Amino acid sequence: MALRVGEVIESNTTGFIAQCYELHAAPAFGSLVRVSDGALSTYGLVYDVTTSSIDPGRRPIARGKDEEDEAAVFRNNPQLAKLFRTDFTCLVAGYGEAGRIYHFLPPAPPRVHAFVHICTLEEVADFSGSLDFLANLVAPGFPGPGDELAGAFLRLASRARADDGFLVRAGKELAVLLSGDLRRLNAILRRMKP
Amino acid sequence: MSEFEPGRGKRLGMVVGGSLLDGMAVRLDSGDSVEDMAVGRYVVVEGRKKKFFGMITDVTLGTIDKQIEITPPDMADPFVAEIIAGASTFGTVHVAPMLTLGLDAVSILDGPQPVKTVPSHFSEVREASEEDVALVFGREDASHFYVGTPLDMETKVCLDLKRFGERSSGIFGKSGTGKTFLTRILLIGLVQKGAAANLIFDMHNEYGWEGSSEGEQTRTVKGLKQLFPAKVAVFTLDEESSRARKVLTDFTVQIGYDQVEPEDIEMLSELLRLSPRAMDAIGFLLKKFGSSRWLEAFLSIESTEERDELAESLGVYSSTLRALNMSLSRLRRLKFLVPRTVEDSVQMILGYLDRGQNVVLEFGRYSDLLAYVLVANILTRRIHSRYVDATERAMGDKNQQPRQLVITIEEAHKFLNPGVAKQTIFGTIAREMRKYNVTLLVVDQRPSEIDEEVMSQIGTRITCLLDNEKDIDAVLTGISGKNELRTVLAKLETKQQALVVGHAVPMPVVIRTRDYGSPESYRDLGFASAAELRRRADKDNDDLFGDRS
Structure with missing residues (x-):
């Protein structure tokens, strides 16, 4: 059963931002999340996780001087968990409708307050059946660390698929996409190496 | 996909x-x-x-x-x-x-x-x-013969032997690349399929009874006679050698001096180191003694004085005749050359060929070019004239046509080089004998030395590795896609690989030649061992008379 981690708080056609229910409980960088919104489920790749004060005007102050460890800071200041928030930004990588997965943008972005789930390994395996989304990650206009994201997701997908050939196939796809930029290709390849 | x-x-x-x-x-x-x-x-x-x-x-x-x-x-x-x-x-x-x-x-x-x-x-x-x-x-059938497999494949490539025999063909390759091996396989095919009658001038005694196959270790392999005892006759020029090799021969060929014509000697002019003046002298001898006696008459002169007298009467320098005598006395060494023959060897060979037999002529110890060129030329010239007669007689009646004949010659450039190809019988056969149902199978290592006109008439060319540029050019003359094939040809392995182009195959193909020499290969070609024959006979017996045991 996919784990529910938060809700969409801002969205547009190509991406969305979700807030975690628990502080510091964001999905791992490069993991696949699913936003279920009626008949449509939107898939997103987590690429930016931010933890900040709920009030942008208030900066946190250091509190752990007399504490034994970091956990004690939160234990002795229970209000802290409510004064901070963890958000994560996702790239829309595709959507699912009526049991099929499409690796292009959904007709509508996820709505605000839609629930965000971390995909199970089976879902990751299903989703990574096609590698079309890689083109978006390495495209020049991508706002986040696309190369890192590609590497992280491919590592995850390879684990989910338990398929030795997968990384090589993905690598070849990247090699074609980055045919003119060998240094970048090498950097990604080093990151996705099993 | x-x-x-x-x-x-x-x-x-x-x-x-x-x-x-x-x-x-x-x-x-x-x-x-x-x-x-x-x-x-x-x-x-x-x-x-x-x-x-x-x-x-x-x-x-x-x-x-x-x-x-x-x-x-x-x-x-x-x-x-x-x-x-x-x-x-x-x-x-x-x-x-x-x-x-x-x-x-x-x-x-x-x-x-x-x-x-x-x-x-x-x-x-x-x-x-x-x-x-x-x-x-095509698949192996009455006229298609399996010669080998394409590179990296186990499929059979078949040669259309009917087409192969229709025109002159050539087997080329550097020395030691398996020409003899390939030739043997093709001859087996021609005999097995009965596509043509064969006359084989077997210089090194490789095709008749048994030959050698150079592989990792040299082994003897069965020749045509062992595979097809009823279809092949082995003729020999050197009975002693054949006997020593325990070869059953059908006939010992002898050639009379009267059968040697000046043009046969002219073919040998290079080998005998005959000067043009000596050739002229032969012309005079011919005039004096007639075409059937000139050689005998000349060689029977023992003393120098007599020879000088003869020179005077012919009007040539005595030194010329002396030189001619020196050269021609090398012919005396050839034991098969006798003043008079009892039986006509050509008639014998033609008789066998007419009956659908294939004739292998072994040269025994006479494996030098002198004997080879001389004999091949003399016999072929006469067979040629018979074939021309027979074909012309059969003009009106297709059934009377003589059987397609394929003459196999080795070291073909000695017969077909530009200097002699115009005059020799082999040049004539290569150029026009297709009409008379006679074609050549030339085996040679220097295709570039073969006359261009003859080369262009060679329908099917089977080429083992060649590395001399001129030879490669010669072999690929008139073949489309020459440049591409040139790379292919130069990269062939030294053993058991050959490029086949021309009339008998629809497209050029590189083959790895089929195995020959193992018991299985003999069986594939229809050879039955003694034990197998007995078993078949027993079975026939049982089928006919019931199992009596």
Whole structure:
């Protein structure tokens, strides 16, 4: 059963931002999340996780001087968990409708307050059946660390698929996409190496 | 798009460019290494409306970006290496299209046709499957004879022996590349299929009873007579040698001095070091003694005085006659050359050939060129004239036509070099004897020394490795796609590989020659051992009279 981690708080056609229910409980960088919104489920790749004060005007102050460890800071200041928030930004990588997965943008972005789930390994395996989304990650206009994201997701997908050939196939796809930029290709390849 | 499908070969890649003249560029799929490709390999291109048959003629390396050549990736890492191969770098093979087959029913019935166009972009390229090869080369049947397999394949390539015998053919290759081996296999085919009667001038005693096969170790292999005892007659020039080798011969050939004509001697002028003046002297001798006695009369002169007298009466220098005597006395060494013969050897040979027998003439210890050129020329000249007579007599009646005859000669350039080809009988046969049902099978290591006009008449050329540029040129004269084939030819292995082009095959093909010399190979060719014959006889007995045990 996919784990529910938060809700969409801002969205547009190509991406969305979700807030975690628990502080510091964001999905791992490069993991696949699913936003279920009626008949449509939107898939997103987590690429930016931010933890900040709920009030942008208030900066946190250091509190752990007399504490034994970091956990004690939160234990002795229970209000802290409510004064901070963890958000994560996702790239829309595709959507699912009526049991099929499409690796292009959904007709509508996820709505605000839609629930965000971390995909199970089976879902990751299903989703990574096609590698079309890689083109978006390495495209020049991508706002986040696309190369890192590609590497992280491919590592995850390879684990989910338990398929030795997968990384090589993905690598070849990247090699074609980055045919003119060998240094970048090498950097990604080093990151996705099993 | 699966890699393997029944009846179709493995997918190799797709057509990405090219032209009819220069052949097609085929980009290999990423899974295929260029190292698995081989020049000369046979492929099929599946176009949209037609299927093309072609041959790999070149292999090149390509990269998607020039940068990769300047800063190569870390290939020590197997993961990186695997990704780069086929994606950033790839192999391209060059395919020369040779034949095409339309995919509609009518075209399939017509069979493969010469190419007039190229397949469209991105057509799939596959290894040729067994069906493809059979479609082009035919299956083994009454006239098709299995000679070998294409490179890296287990399929049989068959030669149309009927067409092979129809025109003169050649087997070429450097010394030690398996010419004799190939020739033996082809002769076996010709005898087995009965495609033509054979007369074989067997210089090194390789084809008659048994021969040697040079492999990892030299072994003796069965000759024609052992395989087809009822169809082959072994003639010998040297009975002693045949007996010493325990060969059962049918006839010992002797040649009378009266059968030697001046033109036979002229053929030998190089070997006998005869000057033009000496040749003139022969002309005078001929006038004086007549064509049947001149040699005998001249060689019977023992003393120098008599010879000088003769010189005077002929009006030539006595030194010329002395030199001529020196040269011609080398003929005395040839024991098969006798003043008078009891039986007419040519008549014997023709008799055998007429009855559908094949004749192998062993030279025994006379394995030098002098004996070979002399005998081959004398016999062939007379057989030729008989054939011309017979064919002309049969003008009105097809059934009277003499049987197709294939004459096998080795060291063919001695008979067919530009200096003599115009005059010798072999030149004539090569040029025009197709009409008279006589063709040549020339075996030679220096095709460049064969007269160009003769070479152009050679229908089927089977070529083992050649590395001399001139020889390669000579062999490929008049063959389309010469440049591509040149690469193929130069890259043949030194053993058991040959390029077959010409009349007997619909398209050029590189073959690995079939195995010959093992018990299985004999059995495949229809040879039955004594034990096998007995078993068959017993079975026949049982079938006829019931099991009496």
